[in-house]
Amino acid sequence: MKVIRAKSAGFCWGVERAVQVAREEAQGGQKRVYTDGPLIHNSQMMKALSSEDIREVGDYNSQSQIDIAPSNEKDSVVVVRAHGISPERRKYLKQLGLPFRDGTCPDVGIIAGKIKLHAEKGFHVVIFGDPEHPEVIGLMGYANEKGHVVSHADDIESLPALNGKIALVSQSTMFTHEYKEVAQQLKERFEEVVVFDTICGATKERQSDLILLVEQGAEVIVVIGGKHSANTRKLAKLATAQGRPTFHIETSKDLDPNVLSNYQIAGVTAGASTPEFIIREVCEVLEQIETKI
Numbered sequence: 001m002k003v004i005r006a007k008s009a010g011f012c013w014g015v016e017r018a019v020q021v022a023r024e025e026a027q028g029g030q031k032r033v034y035t036d037g038p039l040i041h042n043s044q045m046m047k048a049l050s051s052e053d054i055r056e057v058g059d060y061n062s063q064s065q066i067d068i069a070p071s072n073e074k075d076s077v078v079v080v081r082a083h084g085i086s087p088e089r090r091k092y093l094k095q096l097g098l099p100f101r102d103g104t105c106p107d108v109g110i111i112a113g114k115i116k117l118h119a120e121k122g123f124h125v126v127i128f129g130d131p132e133h134p135e136v137i138g139l140m141g142y143a144n145e146k147g148h149v150v151s152h153a154d155d156i157e158s159l160p161a162l163n164g165k166i167a168l169v170s171q172s173t174m175f176t177h178e179y180k181e182v183a184q185q186l187k188e189r190f191e192e193v194v195v196f197d198t199i200c201g202a203t204k205e206r207q208s209d210l211i212l213l214v215e216q217g218a219e220v221i222v223v224i225g226g227k228h229s230a231n232t233r234k235l236a237k238l239a240t241a242q243g244r245p246t247f248h249i250e251t252s253k254d255l256d257p258n259v260l261s262n263y264q265i266a267g268v269t270a271g272a273s274t275p276e277f278i279i280r281e282v283c284e285v286l287e288q289i290e291t292k293i
């Protein structure tokens with residue numbers, strides 16, 4: 001079958017940077033790197049990094065206490081995940097006494113900065129995102145008890161009465177059209193609302209490239225990425241909304257050649273934390289599928 005690959009498929013600059021930070025610290029396995037929860041949301045990449053002694057400790061949300069066994073053989077360092085962490089978590093990690101490097105994506109850092117600044121100025125802060133996602137959990141920590149999370153425009157009516165100014169930000173990987181709806185509803189209910197466009201450029205690019213795949217004739221869409229990856233899940237949702245059969249897979253092993261052979265053209269995209277070696281392998285397997293029609 002013919003394969004069209006989205007230009008932006010794969011690592012975004014924030015993920016690239018977090019991996020680079022961890023690798024720099026690991027020095028090819030000479031030092032041990034502990035990441036507080038997954039450095040990025042891709043288990044195949046985390047497995048590949050473990051061969052350089054980059055190890056995930058703690059839990060998915062970076063909330064539990066972490067047990068770092070002292071290593072006599074080599075120096076260790078703690079690296080913060082691309083999704084960022086709350087100020088409290090930062091304090092906790094630093095008091096563990098190990099050297100500390102920050103792998104937080106600068107785009108997430110900008111959102112945290114806006115929240116902190118506005119909370120300090122007395123604003124209420126509304127975050128559009130998934131309350132269970134580590135990025136949102138981390139961001140809430142900057143809101144100084146003045147934060148609220150909404151995951152849908154309908155949630156606006158359930159917010160308590162908020163007196164005074166409100167700053168609205170979004171988790172970096174949300175849909176622009178949904179964010180606009182949230183902003184609209186918030187402005188209808190409250191008088192003084194300041195809206196910040198904090199959906200990152202990488203997310204917007206991946207979403208518009210997906211629409212392009214459909215325009216270029218993709219009959220079926222294959223979205224590659226971790227099941228926990230918010231931006232990958234969003235891409236799969238967007239592809240389904242375009243009326244195309246969509247398969248969210250983690251690796252080429254998840255492909256069903258029998259089903260896919262019913263199509264002539266596959267559009268392939270991948271989340272911001274999907275490594276190149278997986279994307280290439282998936283494209284190769286797809287190209288070898290003989291179309292029935």
Ligand code: SF4
Nearest residue numbers: 012014105172200202
């Ligand atoms: S998806 Fe956006 S916010 Fe998340 S790591 Fe990539 S560039 Fe940063």
